[in-house]
Amino acid sequence: PDYFINFAANSFVGCSWDMAHNHMQTNCMAVLHQLEAIRRHHPKCRYYNAGSSEEFGDVIVAPQSEEHPLRPRSPYGASKCAARHLVKVYRDSYNLYAVQGWLFNHEGVRRGEEFVTRKITKHVARIFMQLQRRAEVTPLQLGNLDSKR
Structure with missing residues (x-):
């Protein structure tokens, strides 16, 4: 190549x-x-x-x-x-x-769901679907927001 x-x-x-x-x-x-x-x-x-x-x-x-x-x-x-x-x-x-x-930090469709950005975007999509079905909206659950590396 x-x-x-x-x-x-x-x-x-x-x-x-x-x-x-x-x-x-x-x-x-x-x-x-x-x-x-x-x-x-x-x-x-x-x-x-x-x-x-x-x-x-x-x-x-x-x-x-x-x-x-x-x-x-x-x-x-x-x-x-x-x-x-x-x-x-x-x-x-x-x-x-x-x-x-x-x-440095970057996002994409293959980003693992263990990362906070994927958790949030997946939950936003879930909320959208729940609203479409007029279902009860489930709250987003996140871990420790004060976590640092």
Whole structure:
């Protein structure tokens, strides 16, 4: 291929504490295998790896830049940091076109229902359907709104 764009990841930070090995395999080792395949079979391929704001962890300044120190606070963040370093090592060592970008909060139709934005939007749709049927509207139940990472 001319381009390889890697968005694949285990991305739920909370699960990374119970499944650290799995997160490292998926988020880091897979990147190693991808880069190695590109190096061996198609070194002209342009590679992009999706990083995460979780790599920065406890931020010192905002907004962050590529020079901002990495201070991950979870196995997920650490796995994405390791992948970041692999991308740089392969770029520098093998002269590959390999880059990484950092994604911050984003939403989409495949966002898991364990995330608050999906809980809210799903409940809004439920309320709409209840109003259409003139049924009793059920209240939205959310967890700890003061939660922090």
